[in-house]
Amino acid sequence: MALNWYVVRTYSGHENKVKQFLDSELEENEDLKAKVEDVLVPTEKVFEVKDGKKKSKTKNFFPGYILVHADLDNQVKEFILNTQS
Secondary structure, eight states: OOOEEEEEEOOTTOHHHHHHHHHHHHHHOHHHHHHEEEEEOOEEEEEEEETTEEEEEEEESSTTEEEEEEOOOHHHHHHHHTSOO
């Protein structure tokens, strides 16, 4: 089993929605779950000062992209390509 990282393009702003969908589908399908190790949306916590108040905000490192750690075969490829958004 050769696990590699793959970059998957999504609509900007839909990264978390796609990640949640992929995670929920993987929970239901044991074959795919064995081939997909992880799905990540790389983020960082940023602090902004607005009106004299410090606020924290989560910002995506790569807007419009998610990372998938998987053993890519035709089944996994079709699963990812047929995901909406």
